Amino acid sequence: MRPFRYERAASVSGAVALLAEAPHGAFLGGGTNLVDLMKLDVARPDLLVDVRRLTCDRVEELPDGGLRIGAGTPNSELAADALIRRRYPMLSQALLSGASGQLRNLATTAGNLLQRTRCPYFQNVTTPCNKREPGTSCSAIEGHQRDLAILGTSPECVATHPSDLAVALAALDAVVRTEGPDGERVIPMTELHRLPGPEPQRDTVLQHGELITAVDLPPLPFATRSSFRKVRDRASYAFALVAVAAAIDVADGVVRDVRVALGGVAHKPWRAIRAEDLLRGGSAREERFRQAAEAELAGARPLPGNAFKVPLARNTMVRTLLDLTEGLR
Structure with missing residues (x-):
């Protein structure tokens, strides 16, 4: 373990100011990913700023009918x-499919989104x-x-993002609220x-010293008919x-609106x-679901060792949509 300094900030603005002065510092929330990376010598922060108790730790209703999740x-x-x-x-399904009960008790919303590959x-x-x-x-x-x-790989990197929560939030058009050296801003989850x-x-796209303070979920009435399906070893x-x-x-067998996001790809x-x-x-039919899945995956560029993911992603998408529309088609 490399030596580092630990500070417990008294406010969000204080935490941001502390990290702004430490180019190699990091925020510490639950620490379930960061501490592991420090033990592996992958992460080498010289300052840890504890933000665990600075941001809201509950879910609140918003005036427009959406919800705000404290970071x-x-x-x-x-x-x-x-x-x-x-x-x-x-x-809820995405969260319960990840980690273990002990880790979920400690891991925070913001930390889950920022975990590394x-x-x-x-x-x-x-x-x-790289x-x-x-x-x-x-x-x-x-x-x-x-x-x-x-999908979306480059010659420099073919790693995947590990968060299940982030996939569900991307599908739900959530937005991320932050405070950083340049003030507050709101970032669509799909652009974070x-x-x-x-x-x-x-x-x-976060700047150094920019802290996630909350995640807002917009009102989406048909999200009550939603599901998260995870295929793993x-x-x-x-x-x-x-x-x-x-x-x-779905109404009268026709898809009026839909949200889909993929993880692990x-x-x-x-x-x-x-x-x-x-x-x-x-129409809300299997053939239509399959056509849509194939169109989404047409740009996939798998490697020899993970080419199985293309049909797996297609079939998983189709099965998820079929299950959600059972009795409505």
């Missing part, structure tokens, strides 16, 4: 919240990794490929994370090979915009 809300409490379970069941080469400091050390090459491209991305491009070391405590978050509104939660566009106004 400090533990994953377990968010998953159990009655409003979340009733209005946005995919969100579990690519084995990123976590192994003896191997080259995400960990830009310009050193990507060991994963010629290495173990099973868990890697099939980045594709790797030539700078895979940058996971998000074992039944618990495993990251997604493929995940699908979906909500659908890209460097960021992948909003299935092309599939959604094809589904709206069409």
